[in-house]
Each structure stands twice: as C-alpha cells, then as structure tokens.
Amino acid sequence: MGLLFVLLTISIFSSPSVTTSSSSKPEAEALLKWKTSFINQNNPLISSWSSLIHQNTTTAPCTWYGVRCDDGLNVKQLNLSSSRLNGTLNYFMFSSFTSLTHLDLKTNDISGGIPPEITYLSKLLFLDLSGNHFSGTIPPEIGLLTSLETLRLNQNQFSGSIPASLGNLTKLVYLRADDNKLSGYIPQEMGKLVNLVNVNISFNFQKGPIPATLGTLTNLSTLYLYQNNLSGPIPPSLGNLTSLTILSVYMNELSGRIPDDLGKMKSLIVLMIGHNKFTGSIPASLSNLAKLEILDVHENLLSGFIPPQLEKLDSLIELSFSHNEFSGQIPASLGNLSKLEQLYLNDNLLTGFIPEELGNMNSLVEIYVVENRLQGQIPYSIGNLTNLEIFVLHDNQFSGFFPETISHCEKLRYLTLSNNSVMGPVPQSVCNLKSLQILDLGNNRFSGVLPQCLGNFSSNLQVLDLRLNGFRGNIPATFDQNNDLRSLNLNSNRLQGSVPWDLIKCRKLEVLDLGNNMLTGTFPHWVDTLPELQVLVLRGNKLKGTLDNSNNKTPFPKMRILDLSSNEFSGNLPKNYFKNFKAMMGVNGDSSGPLYMGRNSSMSMYQDKLVLVVKGSRRELERILVVYTTMDLSVNKFQGKIPDTIGRLSSLRFLNLSHNSLTGGIPIHLRDLRMLESLDLSSNKMVGKIPLELRTLTFLSVVNFSQNQFQGSIPEGGQFNTFGNNSYEGNMGLCGFPLTKSCGDDEVSSSPIPIEDDDDDDDSGFFNGFTWEAVALGYGFGSVIGLGIGWLMFHYGRPRWVIMIVERERFRQERKAIKTPQVEVSATSRAFRRKKLSQVSDVNFTMSF
Template identity: 40%
Template structure:
C-alpha cells in the first residue's frame, strides 16, 4: 500500500509542476496595465451613447483583461495588444494628435474605417506604429494632406486610405467630397518603402499632382491596387498588367472626361488578374483580342471608355467571368454569339452602345447564360423580336431592354422569369396585349412597359401583384375600362397617354401608398369628385390633364394632401381653384390650364412661396397680375386670359424667372425694365397685347434668352443695338411681327445670332425646353400661313424669325444666309428689297 502511495505521488509531481508552469504562462496573456489604460483613455476621447449606437468599446471596462475586449486582439505569448478593429464603431469627434492610441507600440493591425473624425488631419504620429502591417482608416472623414511620415510604415502589407464614394445612374451622378490629398513626394517615398505591400487602396484620394508612372515602382508582391476616382492625369503605364501577382486592379477616370488614359496591351498580359475595372478611362479605340488571355478574370468593367468596333471574339474565352460591364461605349455590329460561352456570368451590362440587329438567339448565345441575375441591354439599338431563349435565364432578377428597336409581341417565354424584381421594356415598338403570363411575376417591384405600341385592355391581375411598387404603362394604346384597383404596395402608377375609357373607379382609394398618379391624356369621361383622393395621404404628384373629365370639389369636403408637390388639372372643366390646393403647403408646380376658371387670381397664391411653376393659361381670369408672383416663380404662364393694366414692374434683383408667358391678354403700358434682373430668363412672350414701347434693346444683357416674342403689340421705332458688340447669342426664336417697327432690318443683331448659325440635332434625339425642376414643357404660339398654332413643346432645335407686318425697309442682308438652322423666316408685308444671299 505504501509503495503504491509513493509511486502515485512520484507520478503526480511532474504533472503538478506542469500545471504550475501552464498557470504561470497563462498569466502572461493578460495585457499590460499601461496598454489597458491607454485604450480606456482613448475610449473617453469619443463619448458614445450606447443606447442608440452599438460600439465595441462598450465592453471596455476596468478590471477586465483588455485582451477579451471586443475589437482587441493580443499576442498569445507576450499579451501585448497587436490588433485593434474599431471599424463602424460610432467614433465621432476630432481625432486627437496626442491620442493615447499611439502608446500601443506593438500594434500590427489597426482598423478605424467608417467612423467620423470630423475632417481631422491624419496625425503624423501614426508613424510610431513601426510594426504595423495592416492599416485601414478608410471612409472616416480624415482630410488634408496625407502626412509624409506615413512612408515610415515600411512593414505595411495592406494600406487603405479611401475616403470617396461615387456612383452614376441614368439620371444623376452622386459623389461624396474628396478630403484627402496625396502629394508626389509622399507617394514616391511610400512606394519606395513599401517593399512588402500586397494591398494598396487609395480610391478617392486627390492625386492631381501625381505622375502615374510612380506606381510602377511598387513591389511585385502587389495583389490589389485600387485608384478609383483619384483625379490622376496623363498616361498610366500599361506595364502594370505585367505585375506577376496582381489580381485586383481598379483604375477609373472622372466620368468620361478623358483626363487619364491607359493603353491596353495587345499581348503579354502576364498578371493573374481576377478583377479589372477601368471605367471612365480612355483605353484607346479598340478592345484588343488579347483580353481573352486573362483566363482567371472574374469581373471586367470597361464602361464609359469610348471603345468602338466589335467586341472581340476572344471574350468568350473568359470562362471564369461572373460580371461583364461594357456599357456606354461605341461598340457596334451584332452582339457576339461567343458571349454565350460565359456560363458563369451573373451580371451582363452592355447598355448604351451601337449594336445592330437582333440579340443572338442560338443555343450557344445569350440564352445559355443560365446563372445571370442581371441583364442590362438598354439603349443599344438592338432590333427584331426578343429571342425566346431569354426565357431560359430563370435566375434573372433585373432585366432591362428599354430604349431599343425591339418589335413584335412580348414573348411568352418570359413567363419563366419568376424571380424578376425589375422588368424594363420601355421605348421600343412592342405591340399586342400584355401577355397573361406576366401575372406569375409575384416578386416584381418595377414594371416599365411605357412608350410602346401595346394595346388591348389592362388585365386585372396587373393591379394585384403583391410587391409591385412602380408601374409604368404610359404612352401606349391601351383601351377599355379600368375594372378595379386593389390595395397593394403601388407607390407610382402612370397610365397617361393611352385610350382608356369610362370613369376613374372609386377603388383608386385603395392605393393608400401611392405618391405618383398619372392618368393624363386618356378618354375618360364623367364627373370626378376630387374628394375621392382624400385618403391618398402619401400623394405627391397628381396628373389628370386632358382626359375629358369634369372635376368637382364637394362643397362640404375639407381635406388636405400634406405631401402634395405637383398638380396638373389641365382641360378638366374646372370653374374654380380646388380648395385642397390652398391647404397644400409644399406645392411646387400647379398647372390648371385650359379650364373655365374665372375671376381674379386668389390672394392665397401669394402664400405659396414654394411654387416654382404656375400655369393658369387659357382660362377666364381677369384683373391685375399680382406683384407677389414675381418673387419666387421659375415659370409663369398666364397666356390667353383677360388680364389688363401694366405688367408688374417689380422684378426683384436675383430674380430666378426662366419663362414669362403673357401672350394673348390685354396688357398695356411699357415693358418693365426690371426684367433685366431675371438673368436666367429663357423665354419672354408678351405677344398679342397692347404694349406700347420701343424695342427693348436692354434685353441684350440677358445671356440665356432663347425665345423673344413681341408680336401684335404697339411697339415702334428702330430695332437697333445701343452697344458696339450686341448680344442675343442664344436667341433662336424672334417674333416682332405686326408692330410698327421701321428702318433697316437689325443687321447687327443678326450677325450675332450664333444659335441660329449652328446645326442642331445631330447628336441624338432633339429635346424640349422645360422647367429645370420638373418635366413641365414650355409652349409657344407660332404663325404659319396666316394661322396661329400653339406648340405644346419648344424643341431645342427650333429656330425662326418673324418680322412681317412692320415698316422695315432697305435690302435683306446676306447674313440671313448664314442662319443655317432656321426652320421659319417671314419678312413679308414690309418695304424690303432682295439682294444676293450668300450661303
């Protein structure tokens, strides 16, 4: 028994000492008191309300080993803090240059990204982290020059200083400010010292003064280089493509401005590239066949690069490709069938090119890309029918084929695309009814079939899709009645410019989420009580113009639409101003033209100082024009009423008026000189009044004036400039007809009509003049063969001069022959003689 006890004791002693050694070693894992204190002091520099914002520092408390704190990592042997991750940690205050953070001498990794350091400078003291391998201070609102001492961090493996985010959509370009500046000397030293760097991310850092050739001195160990939106200029050496380990390369210009160029190599791509983004760069004219050598490529973005010609057939060799973006270039010819070889593709963007012919329909083409979730081919000049093979792409979430020349019916094979959330087929030539199969799109959020030739009745199911938010069916040929609106998630409904008939059903009140309602230009009939819209409390825009309805406000109704901003009730048989408009405090655009509204403009209009567009034309309004309207409007159209007296004289300094149309009233007196305060004025039409004045030569000082109509008034005297260098360089429409002007034609003005001398309309479809804040289009009364016509839109390419029915005399100047863009010229009923016209 004793022997056994002795043996047991002997065996346990080594284990006992091992336990003591382990316990002693584990005590070294605790971080030092000095490092814990430094972190706690850093925490107090950024007070955080933990009830509203999650932060890792909430776990930082005295008495607890700092190695166990969130975001803190320690060395397993020494216990020193070696990594600190405070990304997205609600740190919001100026970063102190004497921060106790710099006491962590053993730090190897520091991540302060996505915080708000209130445009602090990056402290030079950051160079004290001599062991640092990973530094990420991106998107944390640092500003100013990157300190030169950052180049002392010679052991860095990854560095991320990004502070800029940008994106471009169809309608806008968004960008956050560039705050950081990297100068040439700092970059040169940084590149020379970072002998081990693998990831260098500098997107959005301002490097305007940097020569791109310095980047060629980077270590060959580099795997990632991100230089998006850095304002670099000049030519970026294409030897970057021969870096032996480079996998991710992001280099972009400034949204196609051509400040930065790079020549794509015609051979010898030696890098194992996986991600390549050269968007908004000048990459030469052609995409070389050698692009097909990048067999490891997973993502290729060459949008806005001015590339032309055909897409090289070798693109089909990139079998690992998951994302291909070649949008907004000038690629032409038929789309390549070889793209169908890219079976791993999930995103394909070919929009904004000049392709011709149909989408290839063969089995080895686009229908073979069964992993696709996004397909964008809009605005690319495709034609013919949509191939049935697109129905094979059952994983599609986004499909945009808008703004092409597709025709025929919407194919039934689209029924297979049950995962779609966005379907865009607008601006094509599709005909026939909406196929019934579309009711299977239970996940659809956006359906855009506008600007086609679709017809038939609207299928009832289209208003029952459970997730549909945006429904664009405008500018088609739909007919018949709307049966029923059912409550759903619709926020935008546009049925305008169709042939829909019958009444607007009261069930529209079920669309409680609606903020945009467009029903204009249909064949609706009957009487509509406006209070039927009273439950649509989210409504912001309502267009009910030109629909042959009679709108009426229940005299006992007293409701408001608190979010209403845009109203158009043109040609709706209104006899008075709807009451609910009076109580809409955020109203920005009010169009009540072509009604039977009578009396004076109500005083409460003057309280609507948010209104920018006011169109009360073609009514029976009388009295004086209120002076208050001159203070805040961008567009004032009071054409074809019975206003009398003088035009108000109080156009204030800084007047922002763009369009003033008083055509066809009973105004008299002088044209107010205070109009010169409206420096942004584009259209001035006071035709068909009784204004008695001389030619308003002082309008020369309005640099944006494009349309000037003074016809059928009592203007008199000579039409001549008082300046040595007359202006009107943007004037495109001049109508002085039926007045009492005399003397020679205004030669000096005509010599400066630059806008009439330049050809227009060669760079795409012509546009209409419209208000800068919304889609309201300007109108203009023109005379043709003795008859007046009202143009509902003024094309930006329309140019005309009408000087008939005056007392002009002398020769017709040959400068008229240089006005090459003129669409109309009328000099009749004067005392003119013909000279030889050059041009």
C-alpha cells in the same frame, strides 16, 4: 536620538515595495502621461490605466487593457482598436517602447500628425492607424521602420505625397493608404518592395502614371488604385504580375490601349479598368484569363467588336462593356458563359438581334442593353432565364411581338422596354410575374385592351408605365387593397370610360398621369384624399363638372404638378384647393432631400416621365425635379374671378389659366408668387388694370394677358421691360410700352416718345444709367424670351420696342441732366448696376424650359 528615529522611520516607509521607480517602469509612466492628454480621460475602457501606487509594480502595465508584454515584462503589443481614444500622438513617448512590435490604434478619434519620433519603434512589425482623423503628411521617418510588415494608414486625412522612403520597407507585405487626401506621384521606389502582397492607394488624388517598376512585385496579389487622378497608359510590365488576382484602376484619367500583356496575368480574378479614357479594341489575349470572374471596362472610348473569344472565360460572373463605342452584333458565343450573372452592354452602337443563344445563360440575373441600335424581335429563349431579375431594353429598335415566355422569369423585378417599336397586345402571361416592381412598356406600338389583371397585378408593383401606345378600353378597376403602386402613367392612349374609383386603394400613389385619352365623366374628387399624390395629369380628355365642391379639409397635401387642361370643367376655380396645396407653398421644401422624384425609393433606376405645355411649348420631362411646381387649368369652361387664395402658392413656377371664361381683375395677391416664371391669363373675359405690384416678380420670363378686356397703362420696370407686344394684343384699353399706343393719347404715335413730365420720374429708376448690360441682366431672369429677342435682333434688325426703350431713356436722361449734376446721374447708374447684380447673385435656382 530623536532625529535618528525620524530618519529611520522615513527609510522604512520608503521601501521600493510600495513606491514606483521611474526607471523600472518607464512604459507604464509613458502610458499614464499619454492618458492625461486624452480629451476623454474617463474612458471606462482604459480605467485599468491608473496610478501604480495602488498596483502590483511587478506586472503593471502588462495587466492593463490593450497591453501585451513579452516574457521579460516589456510591452510588446498595444491593441487599442475601437477603444474610443480621443487625443493625439504628440504626448506618446515612443522612446519608452523600444520592444514594441505591434501598435493597433484603428477606429478611434485620434487626430494630428504622425510624430517623427516614431523611428524609436525600430522593432515594429505591425502599425495600424486606420479609421482616425490623422492629417498632415506621412513623415519620411516611417521609412526607417525597416522591420515593418503591415502598414495601414487608410481612412484618415493624410495629404501630400507618399514618401519615397517607403521603398526602404523591403519586408512590407500589406500596404493601405486608401481614403485619404494624398496627392503627388506614386513613387518609383515602391518597386523595391518585393514582398508586397496587398496594395491599396485608392480614393486619393494621386496623379501621374502608374510606375512601371510595379511590374517587379511578383508576389503582389491585389492592386487597388481606383478613384485617383492617374494618367497615361497601363504599363505593359504589369503583365509580369502572374500572382495578381485583383487589378482595379477604375475612375482615373488613364488612356491609351489596353495592353496585350494583361493576358499573361493567369491568376487574375477581377479586372476593373472602367471609367477612364482607354481607346482601341478589347485585346483577344484577355480570353486567356481563365480564372476571370469580373471584367469591367465600362465608360471608356473603346470601339470595335465584342471579341467572340470571350466565350473561353467560363468563370465569368460579371461582364460590363457599357458606355463605350462598341459596334457590330452581340456574339452568339456569349451564350456559352453559363456562370454569367450580370451583362451590361448599354450605351454603345450595337446592331442586329439579341441572339437566341443568350437563352442558354441560365445564371443571368441582370441584362442591360439600353440605348443601342438593336432590332428585331425579343427572342423567345429569354423565357429560359429563370433567374432573371432585371431586364432593361429601352431605347433600341426592337419590333415584333412581346414573347409570352417572359412569364417563365418568375423572379423578374424590373422590366423596361420603353422607346422601341414592339407591337401587339400585352401578353396576359405578364400578370404571372408576381415579383415585378417596375413594368415600363411606354412609347411602343402596343395595342388592344389593357389586361384587367394589371389592376390586381401584385402588391409589389410600384411603377406601371404604358404611355404612348395604342391601348383602348377601360382602365383596370381591380386594384388590390394596400398595394405599393407609386407611379401610374397611361398618357396618350385611347382609353375610355371614367377614372376608376378603385384607384383610391393606391395610397402610396405619387404620380397619376391619365392625360391625352378619351376619358369621360366628372372630376374624380376622391383623388384629393391620396396622401402621397404629387403629380396629377388629366389633360386632353372629355372630363366635365366642377372642382370647387370638395368636402376634404386637407386635399392634395403634396401636390406639385396639376394639369387639368383641355377638358370641359366648369364652375368657379377651386379656391379650397388653392388654400391647401402645401407643397406649392414652400413648406415642404428640403434641400437635403432627393433632387428628382422617385430617387428616395427602390425605384431609383426608373425616372418619372411627363409631358407638359410650359411657357407655350410642349416639353417632355425625362425626370421631374421635386421643386418643379405647375398648375395648368387652361382650355376649359371655368368662370368667375381668380380667388385671392392663389396668392398662397408662393413656390408656384408656372400658372396657366388661359382659354376659359374668367372675369374680374387680376388679383394683387399674385405678387406673392415670388417664384413664378410663367403666367398665362390669355383668352378670358378679365377686366381692370394690370397691377403694378407684379413688377416684383423677378423670375417672371413669360406673360400672356392677350385677348381680354384689360385697360390702363402697362407697368414699367422689372421684367415687364422684356415682354413684347404679343403679351398684350387684343386688349383695346391697354396703352404704354411696348405698345405703340401712348397712355393719354387715343392715336398711335409714330414720332419719338415725348419727354415726360416730372411726375413720371418715380418709374424711371430702372432706366437710370441704362446700358445693354442692363438689358442682358433682364434677359437673365427670362432666358427663353431673352434668347428669342436676341435672335430676332440679329435676324431682323433692331426691334422697334427696343429702339423705343433707348429713345425714351435718352430723352429722360437729357432732361435729368438739365436739373441734376452729372455726378448724381453716375451715382444712380452705379446703384442700378449694384442692385441688378445683387438680384442675379441672389438667384439660387431658375427653371427655364
């Protein structure tokens, strides 16, 4: 009886109303099993996915987060997008979801591959796996999901080829596989997907031709194939896609001519075929695309004239023909494109004038006609473009006067006209452009007095570039407080007077270039308080006074380029400045930041330009590397010694203190300028020896110690073995290589270099195992000198100093061979090569101008 009671009790409490039958709820169990595989099982969004023992088994899992069921309580949809799921599909039991029609897992952290078991989802209509970390190949089993209408695999890391089995998905309407690592060819079988409306396979590594079979997809509305490695021509069959609204194939390797058949695509709104290798002319048939709003063929090899028939495209908003080889004139008929907002014609071979009719394009916002051969006067009708914001005309042959009607373009933000021949005064009306951020009129023939209104122009102005003109008078002294001026370049004009104190209001100023004018007065010490100043150029003026009396405790915290040469500055060198040039000490270096100055601002379309004398040559920098550091105080009247504090500037690359009246010796602390490439101390009154420690400056390619009173032996080894006689001339007390005067001898030796005694062996390591490869390595660090010497060797024969190196090394090795076994000489040679190759591999960056 007792046993029977126990069995009865168990039977009662085992009722199906409180337990779960594994056969009745397989979908719920499958979801729970999948959940246990997640890295973040405690995800609050799926907290409703819990044990069925505490839930109503009739409705579970239909009431769970993201789960939708049909009338028979079978799971029909899993909508789990942006649900913070972190796991794989390896533990997803596809066989438990035979009624599933909709699987949305986009924007999660799911990784791994797509299991072949996905074929169990035979009723699937919608599959979205985008925005995850899926990898591996797209399994061919996907081609068995023949009911699929939407397939989104974009923004993952899928690789390999697109499977040809996708051609079986004849009901497919939307296909996205963009932004992956897919390679191989686009399968011809895609031509079977006759219901396709949208296709996007961009941002991959697809190669080969565009399949001609795509021309059968007459329902296609958008076709995105951009940024791949596709090659060959555009198949003319694409002209059959009369429903296509967007065709984007830019940034591929496509070639051949643009087919006339594209003119049949009457529904086309966007045609982007730029950044390929198309040749020939623009087919006139494109003028049939009446709905076209964007026509972009930039950066190809297209030539011929711009078709005047394009005036028929009265819906056009953007026209980009830049970076091609178009010639002839800008068609006046383009003036009929009244809806056009962007016109890009830069970097072509266009000639003639800007037609007056362009003034009818009153919707224009941007005009780029940079780097052509356009000439004549800028038309007055430009003033009709009241919506114009960007007007970029630099590097042409424009002449005549600048139209005063430009003041009507009140929305104008960028105006660049540099490198032309425009003349006359800057019209006063320019100051009415209150929205202007960039005004670049450099390298023209402007003249007259600078309008004082340029000082209080507007708080929006960030760049004022008027260099290389004929302006005269004083620099404006009417700058607004809290202005946004970042770059002021007035180099190479005829400006007079002093540097206006009013510039102290420009607290965001990074570049101040007033060089090559006729400025007078003393050094503007207040300028060292500008917290963002990186470039200060005052060279070629008549400024005077001392620099070493600044009271600022932290002057020039971001200074990178200081050029005060060719003035009348006197007194001692500014040791206080040397102590505080933190940007020259390497403490502000940031490898993750912008490479060029100005790239971290809204002025990315403007590059700061600078003219400097570097390594004895005049160099015009079209843009300034942020790591470019130079100090030029040459051709002044500085006196006294070079302060030891200069050794703190460990990131300094070019140092010129020549043509002053400096005395004392070369500071040993110069050895700490480990990035130094050029050092010029010539034409001073300096004395003493050239420190041996300078041999450690492995980037040094140019030195000039000439016209001083140095004495003693010239250091040997390192870069010093690449410098010629002209680096030392005018120092009667110097001796040793490369001079013909031997140390310890008062006369010039015309015989081969004698064998030196054993005491000199300490410095002979550089030449152990000497080869021309070693000379080449030395030139590698001093490319300018190396190339120059190489040219001289071939043009005039072997230079005498090179012959001296070889002869000296030969005598040393012969003597070494007497007292050292040959195996040791070979070991030394191998060690030398390893050391030099190691030095070369350690070089991350070398400036060689």
